[in-house]
Amino acid sequence: MAGIVLRERAVEVGGGRLTMRFRTAGTGPPLVYLHPAAGLHFDPFLETLSAEYTVIAPEHPGTSAGDADAIHAIDDLWDLVLVYEEAIRALDLEGPVAAVGQSFGGMMAAELAAHRPDFFERLVLLAPIGLWREDLPIANWIMTPPEELPALLFRDPGCPAAQAMFTPPEDPGEALALTAGLVWALGCTGKFVWPIPEKGLAKRLHRIAAPTLIVWGADDALIPSAYAREFGGRIVGSRVEILPDCGHIPQLERGAETLALVRGFLAG
Amino acid sequence: MKIVAFAQNQYRKFPDDFQDRHEGTVTAPWSLAEPGEIRAAFRDYLDYIMQAARSGFDGVAFTEHAQTSYDMIANPSVIGGAIAYATETEGLDVAVYPVGRSLGKAREPVRVAEEYAMIDCISGGRLMAGFPVGLMFDAAINNGVPPIEVRHRYEENLRLILRAWRDPEPFAWNGRFTQLPSVNIWPRPLQQPLPVWITGVGNPATMKMALENNFGFNYFGWFGSELTAGRVFARFREVADGVGIDANPNRLAFMASVCVGETDEEAERVYGPHLEYFFNKGPGATQVGKLAIPGGISLPGIRFLLEDQAGDFGFAHEMRHASAERIFEVGAAVVGSPATVADRLIGIARGYGVGNLVVMLKMGSMPRDLVSDNVARFAESVLPRLRAETVGDDLPHRWWPERLGGSPEPAGAKLDALAGAA
Numbered sequence: 001m002a003g004i005v006l007r008e009r010a011v012e013v014g015g016g017r018l019t020m021r022f023r024t025a026g027t028g029p030p031l032v033y034l035h036p037a038a039g040l041h042f043d044p045f046l047e048t049l050s051a052e053y054t055v056i057a058p059e060h061p062g063t064s065a066g067d068a069d070a071i072h073a074i075d076d077l078w079d080l081v082l083v084y085e086e087a088i089r090a091l092d093l094e095g096p097v098a099a100v101g102q103s104f105g106g107m108m109a110a111e112l113a114a115h116r117p118d119f120f121e122r123l124v125l126l127a128p129i130g131l132w133r134e135d136l137p138i139a140n141w142i143m144t145p146p147e148e149l150p151a152l153l154f155r156d157p158g159c160p161a162a163q164a165m166f167t168p169p170e171d172p173g174e175a176l177a178l179t180a181g182l183v184w185a186l187g188c189t190g191k192f193v194w195p196i197p198e199k200g201l202a203k204r205l206h207r208i209a210a211p212t213l214i215v216w217g218a219d220d221a222l223i224p225s226a227y228a229r230e231f232g233g234r235i236v237g238s239r240v241e242i243l244p245d246c247g248h249i250p251q252l253e254r255g256a257e258t259l260a261l262v263r264g265f266l267a268g
Numbered sequence: 269m270k271i272v273a274f275a276q277n278q279y280r281k282f283p284d285d286f287q288d289r290h291e292g293t294v295t296a297p298w299s300l301a302e303p304g305e306i307r308a309a310f311r312d313y314l315d316y317i318m319q320a321a322r323s324g325f326d327g328v329a330f331t332e333h334a335q336t337s338y339d340m341i342a343n344p345s346v347i348g349g350a351i352a353y354a355t356e357t358e359g360l361d362v363a364v365y366p367v368g369r370s371l372g373k374a375r376e377p378v379r380v381a382e383e384y385a386m387i388d389c390i391s392g393g394r395l396m397a398g399f400p401v402g403l404m405f406d407a408a409i410n411n412g413v414p415p416i417e418v419r420h421r422y423e424e425n426l427r428l429i430l431r432a433w434r435d436p437e438p439f440a441w442n443g444r445f446t447q448l449p450s451v452n453i454w455p456r457p458l459q460q461p462l463p464v465w466i467t468g469v470g471n472p473a474t475m476k477m478a479l480e481n482n483f484g485f486n487y488f489g490w491f492g493s494e495l496t497a498g499r500v501f502a503r504f505r506e507v508a509d510g511v512g513i514d515a516n517p518n519r520l521a522f523m524a525s526v527c528v529g530e531t532d533e534e535a536e537r538v539y540g541p542h543l544e545y546f547f548n549k550g551p552g553a554t555q556v557g558k559l560a561i562p563g564g565i566s567l568p569g570i571r572f573l574l575e576d577q578a579g580d581f582g583f584a585h586e587m588r589h590a591s592a593e594r595i596f597e598v599g600a601a602v603v604g605s606p607a608t609v610a611d612r613l614i615g616i617a618r619g620y621g622v623g624n625l626v627v628m629l630k631m632g633s634m635p636r637d638l639v640s641d642n643v644a645r646f647a648e649s650v651l652p653r654l655r656a657e658t659v660g661d662d663l664p665h666r667w668w669p670e671r672l673g674g675s676p677e678p679a680g681a682k683l684d685a686l687a688g689a690a
């Protein structure tokens with residue numbers, strides 16, 4: 001992203017079993033961003049937030065460049081939550097910490113906030129996974145053929161944000177590395193949610209103490225927006241916002257509205 | 269050289285447009301199945317295996333596919349038990365070779381160890397134990413195993429099974445996927461050690477594992493042996509050289525669909541439609557995405573596949589609509605007169621240094637009489653020529669049951685060493 005300066009931090013976690021890497025940008029109060037299943041990408045949403053916050057984004061184990069095998073050091077979701085918790089704690093962040101998580105990252109943010117109710121001052125969940133209703137099955141994004149992904153993720157697959165996401169780089173080597181990285185990231189995150197992305201979060205959501213904002217696209221084809229109420233009903237005092245004409249990635253497809261909601265909420 | 273007869277038990281009565289409307293695996297609609305045909309399919313399948321066992325083959329083989337209409341053998345141990353007993357009562361000294369069970373999916377590995385041990389006991393020591401990693405959709409969809417864990421589960425399951433067979437004492441198993449306070453199976457296999465075979469598609473890591481652990485390596489030619497076999501067997505030699513292990517042809521098997529007619533023209537005309545049925549409605553009617561689910565292939569493996577797409581998978585992407593002519597052309601089946609078939613198989617055995625040929629003489633929609641003719645013609649007119657071949661005969665066959673002339677050696681040491689180091 002032009003104009004944004006990304007910094008890197010790395011901390012050893014799990015008793016030395018692996019290294020967690022962070023990308024950070026901006027200045028101001030700390031804001032932890034937990035990325036979706038496809039890996040970390042600094043999009044315009046994060047760029048804008050980094051004008052007011054220090055955005056701190058951990059890379060899911062296995063998705064950091066040159067460290068693909070780190071994923072094998074973690075066996076299950078319990079391991080994973082502890083590793084994320086340890087890594088964020090090791091940063092010694094000053095002042096109240098906010099967290100934003102999208103989709104898979106939304107589930108991770110909710111897991112962390114439930115595990116450590118004192119951890120986050122405020123919590124934003126953008127179309128999180130983690131719950132399951134028999135009558136509203138969640139699409140299997142890991143097995144969705146590439147040509148069907150735009151329609152799964154966007155209400156309007158022709159919108160500029162979708163075009164930007166799915167137009168491969170011109171350089172063939174770069175395009176290949178990007179595709180390979182995406183496939184591997186889906187595998188690394190999928191490890192903890194395959195084959196049904198419901199691992200008991202419903203039994204833990206009540207532990208969340210942070211004021212929580214839940215944002216969903218009304219036309220989310222991956223996780224139906226009815227799940228917004230499922231999260232809202234379980235997180236005491238949370239607020240649910242559903243954006244019309246919007247798919248699974250509100251911060252890209254309805255960037256201005258989502259930013260306004262998130263900034264307003266974080267400012268208290 | 270050893271000659272083994274193999275088949276899958278494919279549903280034979282699908283409508284012509286099946287492959288345009290359905291998947292052959294996972295979602296193949298059971299509503300299309302006719303109960304009478306299902307019953308006949310199993311009877312014809314077992315009759316084929318027994319005909320081969322009576323016709324002078326060195327072994328018979330079958331495998332495992334779950335939720336798959338092109339092979340209704342959901343558990344090869346069921347077939348293995350039936351065949352082991354029937355051949356024993358008739359005094360047929362054939363190897364009994366379940367090419368599966370897949371261990372990447374297995375959630376009860378000790379049960380697998382027990383089933384194979386029972387087959388070995390029932391057959392009086394004629395089992396060849398096949399353990400493929402397995403098809404990704406079978407592990408991940410049919411059995412819910414996270415794709416990224418499939419390979420690790422495979423290796424742990426295999427170590428546990430090999431120890432359950434060989435350890436004379438009860439032992440505790442504290443694995444990542446299986447924890448058991450006391451493993452002490454009854455029966456243990458008669459054969460100590462048992463020959464172990466791995467089936468692979470060309471992954472050098474699988475080849476290395478087979479070589480270093482003294483497993484046989486089986487490769488099949490359905491992707492079009494003219495397109496793939498040369499590069500895959502050359503890679504096997506490279507990997508063998510790299511780890512300093514001899515290229516004894518007996519550690520290699522090649523699996524091929526084989527159709528024998530009176531003449532080349534007659535064979536192509538008679539078998540062509542059934543081969544189309546097999547490929548179009550079978551392996552071809554499986555979305556590639558089901559075989560390459562994210563997480564199932566390592567990051568370097570993904571890069572390799574993206575850079576070298578057609579390579580190892582030959583005409584796989586064409587299978588759903590491949591014509592008989594195309595199937596012949598790429599060598600996805602060996603079809604012709606007895607002389608043509610014998611020449612081709614001898615060419616493969618000599619050319620690639622393969623000491624074991626696994627021939628699939630029943631496939632697709634072939635009716636039972638045609639299957640029976642194919643077996644008879646192969647046994648009468650092809651087998652004698654293959655018998656005259658000596659590929660591998662000057663070297664010990666360490667991947668064949670001792671009762672049948674082999675000299676198996678312990679397998680799996682490297683897996684144990686790697687696990688111990690981890």
